[in-house]
Amino acid sequence: MYIKKRLGFSYAAMLIIPFIVILFSNMVLFMYIAQNTSNNSTARIIFSKVNFFNDILKSNSTFSRKVNNQILKNPDGLLQKGYIYDLEKSVNRSYSAIVIRKDDDIVYSSKDIKSKLNKIALPKFGTNAVTYANTDKHSIKTMILNQQDFYLKDGSKGTIFYILNPAKTNQYIRRNVFFIGIYILIIIALTNGILSYAVSRSIIKPLNILGHAANEIKQGNLDYQIKKRSQDEIGEVCDSFEEMRLRLKKSLELQQHYEDNRKELLSNISHDLRTPITSIKGYIEGIRDGVADTPQKMNKYIDTIYNKATYMDNLIEDLFLFSKLDLNRLPFHFQNINIVDFINDYFEEMSFDLDKNSIELKLDIPKKNIVVNADVQKIRRVFMNLIENSIKYRSGDKLKINIKLYDYENEVAIKVSDNGRGISKDALPYIFDRFYRQDASRDTTTGGSGLGLAIVKKIIDEHNGRIWAESEAGCGTNMFFTLLKE
Secondary structure, eight states, rough: OHHHHHHHHHHHHHHHHHHHHHHHHHHHHHHHHHHHHEEEEEEEHHHTTTTHHHHHHHEEEEEHOOOOOOOOHGGGGGHHHHHHHHHHHOOSSEEEEEEETTEEEEEEEEEHHTTTTGGOOOTTTTSSSOOEEEEOTOOOOEEEEEEEEEEEESEEEEEEEEEHHHHHHHHHHHHHHHHHHHHHHHHEEEHHHHHHHHHHHHHHHHHHHHHHHHHOOOHTTTTTTOOOOOOSHHHHHHHHHHHHHHHHHHHHHHHHHHHHHHHHHHHHHHHHHHHHHHHHHHHHHHHHOOOOOSSHHHHHHHHHHHHHHHHHHHHHHHHHHHHHHHHHHHHOOOOEEEHHHHHHHHHHHHHHHHTTTTTTEEEOOOOSEEEEEEOOHHHHHHHHHHHHHHHHOOOOOEEEEEEEEEEOSEEEEEEEEEEEOOOOOTGGGGSSSTTTOTTTTOOOTSSSSHHHHHHHHHHHHHHOOEEEEEOTTTOEEEEEEEEEEE
């Protein structure tokens, strides 16, 4: 239940329950008074500490006993003034009165009740039950505590009533209104206290759990799981807090991963730049010191310096391109192209370089128009990096490269395969990571910058395509990538 509804029900209960308790307790109170003729002992226990009710009960008991005894001895004696006077003295007249009726005529009434008799609807002969009678519309009901019916010797019907005096009762209540108010306040306080404790506990307990979880996260414990314990607003906060924790944990893990990559990147850049720079410095010092004392040595030194400088230039270019791709700062210009014509044109341009490197190229593509949405220059870079990768890791045999295109319903898949050295199963999952090389020594004579395949993957990802490799050491490599059809 939501907290708003819970508080609403609690507020309603705080108003209704005290009223019900007070009403019920009053009903019990007056029921015991009304039933005193048959249950005097219990009534005395309940009201033993309340003199007002104690006096009424004792008086009623005394009245019943005396009247019953007189009826058994001589019922006509009930009308004698001497007996009535003794009866008045034996009962508590502070809050009660006596009325005697013969047939339909009132033959005696206590002084305090006489003025109201004409307004009291006395019960009929033989009713024999505790009843209430209205005095007038402005006063409270008169309570007839005891009614004793009897027959006189002449056959007339007689009834004697023991009545609770409303005027005196009102006076008692007014005198004791303070205690009645305290009684009501105690009931209200107990009810509100119990309900407030129950409602506050249902709110504070999950808040304490949430606070403890927040403190754990503040201390860096992002593995502390927050369990929802209620289906209310606090439960929704717990769900949001748990989602925030998971996102924060993922963000910190990603940040740590980036930090590790940054450190690795700096280490790899430092190594890959330091190695050729050291080599260049060594050859320049050799020339300056006269070590290259023949034209052949001089040409060899100069060629080496040029190759090392070219390698550094390519490394910096690849690094710059990869950084722009990684930061999504390299613009892509997508257009609809016929991928069949594109492959034919590109490898026709590359035929001279392929022949120079003794590379046998075979194209296996369908002779039909297949339109894809791609950036022409970026796809050229993909083919260039894949071909260069095959050349760098060629084996002693003549390098053979096959290009095959698969036409599917929503995409095309292109396979670039070679008969080179292949890739071991352990290295295969990491070949698209930046700066990854199978050769842990990172020798520039046996590999490139380690960014070629990472750049290829970034470009294919931007095309919403997929790229993967199949290879075994010594069995060549198959590179696959997909492009979406228009």
